[in-house]
Amino acid sequence: MNQPMPERNFTPGPGMGPVAMPQPVQEVYLDQFPQPVVPQVQAPIQPMQAPMQAPSPFSYGGMEESLLRSAGLQAQAGRGLMRAQQEAAQEEQNIYRTQKEMLEGLQEKQNADLQDYEKKVVPAMSNLQALGQEIQGAKYEGFWAKKSTAQKIGGALAIGLGALGAGLTGGQNYAMQIIDKAVDDDYRNWQANIDAKNKSFLNQRQYINDLQNDFKDKQQLALAYKALAYDRANAQLNEIAAKRKELEALPNFQLLKANIQDNRNKTYLELAKLKAETAKAEREAAPTAPGGGVVQALQAVPKEFQSEAYKELKSVTEYNKVQEDVVNAFKDAENISLSAAVPGFLGGNSEAYDAWVAKIAGAIVGKVPGIKSDQDFRAIVKPMLPTWTDTNRVAELKKQNMIGFLRSQSPSAPILNSFGYNLAPNFNQQQAQPVTSQQRITPALQAQAQAQLQAATQALQKNPNDAVAKQVLERAKLILGQ
Known part of the structure; x- marks a missing residue:
């Protein structure tokens, strides 16, 4: 605190009397006065708060902040969920739209190819038929085959007769030269016309064959691509279902999945039938190069689909070949005494049975799943033949059972069976299946x-x-x- 300044006397100089100096005004300082007491506001005691501890989340301020933060996160999560659902729905729509456009495009292309084929092949076939009939009925009719030839010959005769009538020499020879030349020209023209028609006939026949093969290749390509598009659609559907489990419980989802599988199977069945027709035509046309059209069609399929398509086609081809070999083997074995072979089927010794097995097994062993040796074949055949005495019925049953077994092993059997093309031999829906290797x-x-x-x-x-x-x-x- 400041103290009052001390009184000071001023001593005058010479000639000056004492002068009293006025006292200076005393300075006033606020801190000389007592300060008012300001009440200190103590912070409220936080519940469940110990000294040196962070504020409790249940404090008023913390609770409000937590609620606001929770509300914000909840709103953000809601927006994120909505956005995810919208994206998933959009993804499904995009997939559906893409598949639909692709399949519709393939269908339109196939219809256009069919119309184009009909426009080309119908007139070509008509022309070919007309040419064939004309060639078959063509024959040389002598001097009067063509009007121009007849006119030439008539003119030559007139010249010759006139010359003879006039007593001219050489007129007859001159007329004959004209006639001979007219005949030769007429014959050469006729032969050239026939040759041209034959050539046209062959060319048009080749054109139609090429057109038919090309159309089948296009059909195979469209069917293969369409079937594989169904495969892709099914895979994408499963991928979506794996992410959204709740979809699997929806009836519409299961119906969609079933429809895709149904269309896929039908398309593969169509493809297998067409492929078999093409393979048969190719074997007849060029035995040294079977399956060329199929390979070309598969080469045009996207690479990621080629292995699947080829596997499907190959399995059907191999199965058809095995079945054909088995039927031929049964024909070759018809001269073997079945009554003599029966003991071998029952586990005994029989040369006839060994001979029969050798013929049939050659067409089966190593080509059918589960039959890798003669022993495997014998094990399958044995329960098929009980001790029946009627050899004709035994032979028929044996053949039916074996072909039925082979068909049941076919990779494409489930597909074909699912659409009414039951490969197992049966009589009709009212009858049970014939005895197979699985039955006793x-x-x-x-x-x-x-x-x-x-x-x-x-x-x-x-x-x-x-x-x-x-x-x-x-x-x-x-x-x-x-």
Whole structure:
């Protein structure tokens, strides 16, 4: 605190009397006065807060901040979820639209190819037929084959007759020269015309063949691409379902998936049929180079799809070849005594059975899954033939069972069977399948056969020409050993 200044006397100089100096005004300082007491506001005690501890989240300020932050995060999450759902829905729409446009485009192209084919091949076939008929009916008609030739010959005769009438020499020879030349010209023209028509006939026939092969290749390409597009659609659908599990429970989702698979199977079936037709035509046209059109069609398929398409086509081709070989093998083995071979089927020794196995197994072993040796083949054949005495029925049953087994092993059998092309031999929907390698003559099977025998017998009593009843009766007898 400042102190008051001390009083000072001023001593005058010579000639000056004492002068009293006025006291200076004393300075006033605020800190000389007592300061007012300002009440100190103490911060509220935070609940559940210990000294030197961070503020509790349940404090008023922390709670408000937490609520605001939570609300913000919730809103952000909601917006993110909505955006994700919109993106997923858009992705599905894009996939559907892409697949639809691609398949519609393929269908339009296939229809356009068909129309183009019809426009080209119909007139070409008509022209070809007309040419063939004309060539087949063509024959040389002598001097009067062409009007111009007849006129020339007539003129030459007139000249010759006139010359003879006038007594001119050489007129007859001159006329004959004209006639001979006219005949030669007429013949050469006729032959050239026939040659040209023959050439045109061959050219147009080749043109039609090329057109047909080209059209089949285009069809194969379109079908292969269409089938693989269904494969891609199915894969994309599964990928979406893996991300969104709730979709699998929706009936519409399952229906869509079933429709895609159904269309895929039908397309592959169409492709297999067309491929078989093309392969047959190629074998007849060029035995040294089978399957060329198929290879060309597959080469035009995108690379990522080629292996799948080729695998499908190859499996059908191999199966058809095995089946053809088996049928031929059965024909070759028809001269073998079946009654002599039966002991071999039952596990005994039989030269006839060994000979039969050698013929049939050659067409099967190593080509059918599960049959890698003669022993495998014998193990499959053995339960097919109980001790029946009727060799004709044994032969027929043996053939039916073996072909049925091969067909059941075909890679394409599930596809074909799913659309009514049942590869296993059957009589109709009212009848059971013939005995296969997987079945045994069990008591239940015998009871079923006995019931079928009675039903078929009654049906034949009413209608002796009932073909279905005859087949059911025959099968029941085979099972019962009658």
